[in-house]
Amino acid sequence: MTPVVRAAGLRVSLGGSVILHHIDLAVDDGEVVALLGANGSGKSTLVRALVGAVPAESGTVELFGTPLGRAVPWERVGYVPQRVSAASGVPATACEVVVSGTLHARRLLPPRDARRRACAALEEVGLGAEADRPVRELSGGQQQRVLIARALVRSPDLLVLDEPVAGVDLPSQQVFADALTRLTHRGTTVLVVLHELGALEPLIRRAVVLRHGCVAHDGTPPAPSAEHAGPDHVHLHPHDGDRGPASEGQPALAPTIRWQA
Amino acid sequence: MNALDELGAMLSDPLMQRALVAALLVGLAAPVIGTYLVQRKLSLLGDGIGHVALTGVALGWLIGNALGLAPDDALAVPGAVVAAVLGALAIELVRERGQTSGDVALALLFYGGIAGGVLLISQAGGTNANLMGYLFGSISTVTTGDLTLTVLLALGVLVVGVGLRTALFAVSHDEEFARASGLPVRALNLAIAVIAALTVTVAMRVVGLLLVSALMIVPVAVAQLVTSSFRRTMATAMVVGVVVCVTGLSITYWQDVSPGAMIVVLAIGLYAVTTLVRGVLGFARRRRREGVDPHPQVADDVELATPGGR
Numbered sequence: 071m072t073p074v075v076r077a078a079g080l081r082v083s084l085g086g087s088v089i090l091h092h093i094d095l096a097v098d099d100g101e102v103v104a105l106l107g108a109n110g111s112g113k114s115t116l117v118r119a120l121v122g123a124v125p126a127e128s129g130t131v132e133l134f135g136t137p138l139g140r141a142v143p144w145e146r147v148g149y150v151p152q153r154v155s156a157a158s159g160v161p162a163t164a165c166e167v168v169v170s171g172t173l174h175a176r177r178l179l180p181p182r183d184a185r186r187r188a189c190a191a192l193e194e195v196g197l198g199a200e201a202d203r204p205v206r207e208l209s210g211g212q213q214q215r216v217l218i219a220r221a222l223v224r225s226p227d228l229l230v231l232d233e234p235v236a237g238v239d240l241p242s243q244q245v246f247a248d249a250l251t252r253l254t255h256r257g258t259t260v261l262v263v264l265h266e267l268g269a270l271e272p273l274i275r276r277a278v279v280l281r282h283g284c285v286a287h288d289g290t291p292p293a294p295s296a297e298h299a300g301p302d303h304v305h306l307h308p309h310d311g312d313r314g315p316a317s318e319g320q321p322a323l324a325p326t327i328r329w330q331a
Numbered sequence: 332m333n334a335l336d337e338l339g340a341m342l343s344d345p346l347m348q349r350a351l352v353a354a355l356l357v358g359l360a361a362p363v364i365g366t367y368l369v370q371r372k373l374s375l376l377g378d379g380i381g382h383v384a385l386t387g388v389a390l391g392w393l394i395g396n397a398l399g400l401a402p403d404d405a406l407a408v409p410g411a412v413v414a415a416v417l418g419a420l421a422i423e424l425v426r427e428r429g430q431t432s433g434d435v436a437l438a439l440l441f442y443g444g445i446a447g448g449v450l451l452i453s454q455a456g457g458t459n460a461n462l463m464g465y466l467f468g469s470i471s472t473v474t475t476g477d478l479t480l481t482v483l484l485a486l487g488v489l490v491v492g493v494g495l496r497t498a499l500f501a502v503s504h505d506e507e508f509a510r511a512s513g514l515p516v517r518a519l520n521l522a523i524a525v526i527a528a529l530t531v532t533v534a535m536r537v538v539g540l541l542l543v544s545a546l547m548i549v550p551v552a553v554a555q556l557v558t559s560s561f562r563r564t565m566a567t568a569m570v571v572g573v574v575v576c577v578t579g580l581s582i583t584y585w586q587d588v589s590p591g592a593m594i595v596v597l598a599i600g601l602y603a604v605t606t607l608v609r610g611v612l613g614f615a616r617r618r619r620r621e622g623v624d625p626h627p628q629v630a631d632d633v634e635l636a637t638p639g640g641r
Binding site for chain 1: 366369370371372374494495497498500501504505507508509510511512513514515551555558559560561562564
């Protein structure tokens with residue numbers, strides 16, 4: 071059986087620095103895989119490279135057995151980027167943002183029932199009542215849920231999430247964990263970047279740990295290191311909504327190399 | 332003569348008829364592309380394209396002279412179209428690279444465009460009055476041929492800008508997500524650049540190259556004050572654009588002022604009035620809402636040591 075995601079010999083450089091090298095990774099149908107690692111270990115870059123948002127310098131990436139490109143069945147892939155400030159220059163409602171998720175490589179016009187599907191996706195993440203509210207009026211956690219709904223609206227078979235619960239309020243985290251549980255029961259393959267397993271712990275059977283840009287561990291989820299141990303450990307995520315270094319943790323510890331859009 | 336007769340006289344003037352049709356189309360088309368530009372924080376792109384288009388106007392004029400065409404400026408608008416599209420594509424490619432030197436490259440392009448245009452127009456035998464017409468708009472220069480071109484270009488802008496709005500919204504809102512959906516991000520970005528360039532040339536005769544950008548951006552700024560969705564913002568901006576263009580142009584039938592300047596001043600006045608009205612209404616609404624806790628009822632993340640701390 072072809073794996074849903076396969077990367078072989080993947081190497082990614084951004085701004086002249088090698089961020090990822092010698093990455094071999096395969097995710098099978100129905101698996102739920104957590105991607106762990108310290109700040110700046112290359113987790114976000116890896117998921118971006120897997121969905122084609124940053125180019126690979128060498129190596130190959132296949133989704134559903136098709137090399138990255140227009141031929142990939144994009145309608146089966148749902149991607150949730152790290153939360154960007156959803157309030158752009160022009161106001162947009164939650165529904166409009168979610169409707170933009172119905173488009174993919176072979177569909178440049180939204181389907182006839184786009185609004186109904188968008189409302190259903192918002193319902194799934196507990197925002198059914200906020201469909202017509204402008205995104206900029208929603209809380210950070212709600213904005214993150216809008217981005218998740220945007221990925222869910224096309225009923226993906228593969229869901230790729232980049233730190234979906236970082237800096238998100240507790241009710242949003244719980245709603246998110248419940249939604250993800252329902253999806254995995256339906257057989258959705260999930261690849262999720264996390265800082266800590268947290269509420270998702272019961273779902274995750276396999277963890278891939280990155281260190282300095284290559285895979286350091288692939289197998290059962292490792293125990294948290296001593297200083298992070300225990301459920302009572304409090305994580306603080308300075309999240310200011312933008313994509314600056316601050317969203318990845320302490321500025322002094324995070325590398326300053328970030329992908330520029 | 333009463334006001335109605337005056338209005339009838341204006342509407343039966345063939346010069347005014349052509350100018351009004353052009354103004355109507357410009358008022359509709361400019362805010363469409365302006366909405367995308369504001370969303371991508373590229374409000375000044377239209378300004379830059381306008382500068383570059385001036386060189387195109389002058390080159391068209393020079394070539395027209397060399398070929399001995401009947402009106403001196405027969406090739407001015409086609410020249411502007413070519414230069415504006417090339418300029419917009421260049422700007423988009425620099426933006427895509429995302430290099431810090433891009434900023435300087437853009438500045439060079441803009442100022443080179445306007446300086447080259449001014450130099451070349453005088454070489455081609457153009458007068459200061461011709462130059463002012465292109466820079467600030469001049470209804471008397473709208474010929475039937477220009478009008479046909481304007482109608483075609485404006486229809487193109489409207490079909491692409493409104494028809495593909497979900498895809499253009501997606502790529503303007505979150506380029507990374509659009510890329511991860513397999514959308515043709517580059518083609519869509521170039522499409523936005525090209526329709527911006529076409530809009531600039533469409534609006535050139537009505538408001539002039541220096542004020543084109545205002546007609547793209549100010550109606551969107553007005554609409555944003557009163558709307559909460561992307562679709563409504565675009566629709567409202569189109570209405571605002573048509574109203575200020577047609578009203579501003581009509582005023583110039585009776586008052587000898589520059590149509591471009593009149594239209595832009597009207598638009599900015601509308602912005603000021605809307606801000607004021609919104610401020611007054613917002614104040615009233617806030618008064619009513621006082622006493623209502625805006626925070627959602629959510630359990631605390633931390634155990635508070637002192638009871639009753641809430």
